[in-house]
Amino acid sequence: MRLETEVERRGRSSVQKDARHVLHPWADLSSVGAENSLIVREAHGVEVVDHRGRRYLDAIGGMWCVTVGYGREELIDAMQAQARMMPYYTPFGDVTNEPATELAALLAELSPGDLNRVHFTTGGSTAVESAIRIAHLYYGSQGRPEKHHVLSRVDAYHGSTYLAASLSGKDADRTSFHYESTWVHHLQSPRYDPDHSPVSAAERLSELIGEMEAAIAGIGAENIACFIAEPILASGGVLTPPPGYHAATAEVCRRNDILYISDEIVTGFGRLGHFFASEVKFGVVPDMIVTAKGLTSGYQPLGAVLISDRVAAALVEAADPAKPVFSNGFTYSGHPVACATAIANIEVMKGDDICGHVRGVGPYFVERLRELRTSPIVYTVRGDHLMACVECQVPGEVGPTPRNMALAARVDAYCEEAGLLVRPYENLCIMSPPLIITKGEIDRIAAIMADALARAERELNARESG
Ligand SMILES: Cc1ncc(COP(=O)(O)O)c(C=O)c1O
Numbered sequence: 001m002r003l004e005t006e007v008e009r010r011g012r013s014s015v016q017k018d019a020r021h022v023l024h025p026w027a028d029l030s031s032v033g034a035e036n037s038l039i040v041r042e043a044h045g046v047e048v049v050d051h052r053g054r055r056y057l058d059a060i061g062g063m064w065c066v067t068v069g070y071g072r073e074e075l076i077d078a079m080q081a082q083a084r085m086m087p088y089y090t091p092f093g094d095v096t097n098e099p100a101t102e103l104a105a106l107l108a109e110l111s112p113g114d115l116n117r118v119h120f121t122t123g124g125s126t127a128v129e130s131a132i133r134i135a136h137l138y139y140g141s142q143g144r145p146e147k148h149h150v151l152s153r154v155d156a157y158h159g160s161t162y163l164a165a166s167l168s169g170k171d172a173d174r175t176s177f178h179y180e181s182t183w184v185h186h187l188q189s190p191r192y193d194p195d196h197s198p199v200s201a202a203e204r205l206s207e208l209i210g211e212m213e214a215a216i217a218g219i220g221a222e223n224i225a226c227f228i229a230e231p232i233l234a235s236g237g238v239l240t241p242p243p244g245y246h247a248a249t250a251e252v253c254r255r256n257d258i259l260y261i262s263d264e265i266v267t268g269f270g271r272l273g274h275f276f277a278s279e280v281k282f283g284v285v286p287d288m289i290v291t292a293k294g295l296t297s298g299y300q301p302l303g304a305v306l307i308s309d310r311v312a313a314a315l316v317e318a319a320d321p322a323k324p325v326f327s328n329g330f331t332y333s334g335h336p337v338a339c340a341t342a343i344a345n346i347e348v349m350k351g352d353d354i355c356g357h358v359r360g361v362g363p364y365f366v367e368r369l370r371e372l373r374t375s376p377i378v379y380t381v382r383g384d385h386l387m388a389c390v391e392c393q394v395p396g397e398v399g400p401t402p403r404n405m406a407l408a409a410r411v412d413a414y415c416e417e418a419g420l421l422v423r424p425y426e427n428l429c430i431m432s433p434p435l436i437i438t439k440g441e442i443d444r445i446a447a448i449m450a451d452a453l454a455r456a457e458r459e460l461n462a463r464e465s466g
Pocket of ligand 1: 123124125126128157158159160230234235263264265266292293
């Protein structure tokens with residue numbers, strides 16, 4: 001009998017402790033306590049290694065966030081150096097630290113238009129939450145507290161703090177938690193699928209804008225503070241609106257004095273080939289952008305709200321002289337180690353021209369994955385640069401039905417067996433690999449996916465005929 005190695009023993013112990021003590025984010029509550037977790041213990045480049053020593057190509061990029069790849073010495077050195085020099089000090093009031101101020105100036109330079117004022121947070125949800133509160137303060141301090149309603153969209157994902165979860169519009173995520181619903185409104189999902197849509201892009205666009213205008217008329221523009229939108233709905237299934245949608249919604253917002261908040265937590269920091277996609281790809285200069293994830297390449301938790309000079313100046317001008325306090329922020333806002341990591345990350349991205357690389361390999365990634373549409377169990381493949389998803393179907397059955405979800409789960413499991421991690425969600429296999437991915441590695445992803453689909457299809461056929 002082979003003896004267990006020390007690494008295997010530690011792995012088994014972690015699995016047991018995890019099963020006994022941890023409630024994971026987004027856990028499957030029907031299997032809490034089961035000893036089935038994947039313990040990832042090492043990572044290099046685009047690969048991660050589990051507690052049994054198995055290697056996987058990480059096509060999830062951590063969680064949309066590990067952009068420059070694992071093990072970049074520049075980021076690790078920056079973290080260490082800052083931790084040695086000063087690991088933490090309060091960011092409250094008029095106190096700050098050098099990395100936070102340097103990073104704020106860099107973000108102002110990289111972002112579009114006049115988004116020159118930065119409010120740091122601890123991650124994505126807290127950035128979203130802060131942006132909405134800033135919109136409330138903006139109108140509230142001008143004597144218009146009734147202008148606090150928020151427009152979001154079905155299929156959006158904005159995080160899991162109370163308000164961010166309330167803004168999110170994914171039906172599958174709505175459970176017996178409580179959600180704010182009196183002043184948060186969801187417009188329909190802006191998804192447009194040119195492969196299957198019965199209407200043209202122009203017709204779909206006019207339907208979406210008509211609905212938005214009708215919703216504004218119904219609620220009253222005088223009651224609405226802001227509209228929040230991911231340029232491409234990421235966790236909702238890499239859903240792309242029809243061309244012209246972002247510019248048109250921004251124009252509706254301007255006309256109605258509604259602030260436009262772009263959630264670039266996934267689309268920012270290179271995933272679409274630019275530091276920020278709002279203006280360059282979608283023709284919009286938002287009033288606020290929220291960013292996180294790729295900001296530090298996932299090496300440290302950090303988020304930020306980038307605020308336009310116009311909005312920031314109004315907050316200052318309209319502040320209550322008796323109480324001129326901006327009462328929002330966190331113990332770890334602008335954490336010096338996280339900010340130093342983000343600065344090193346931006347230097348690596350610029351030095352290696354990561355955005356240029358994504359613009360080069362991104363179309364190849366989508367093209368290779370779209371070849372998978374020849375499989376009868378693929379309903380569609382959609383994507384833009386390095387965010388993509390394969391939607392599975394039992395032939396003739398569309399959407400997240402139980403059979404389609406089970407089928408996608410088989411495809412995910414076969415990918416994992418073959419050394420590829422993709423993100424399972426409903427009947428989708430979602431992919432957002434590190435941005436340093438090469439064409440050879442993209443070929444490996446496409447080949448493993450093709451094999452996994454063929455295996456799942458054979459199994460399905462055998463079950464249906466048996
Ligand atoms: C578009 C978008 N917004 C917000 C968030 C929330 O970010 P966090 O998980 O860092 O709170 C996410 C996370 O996946 C996201 O994809």
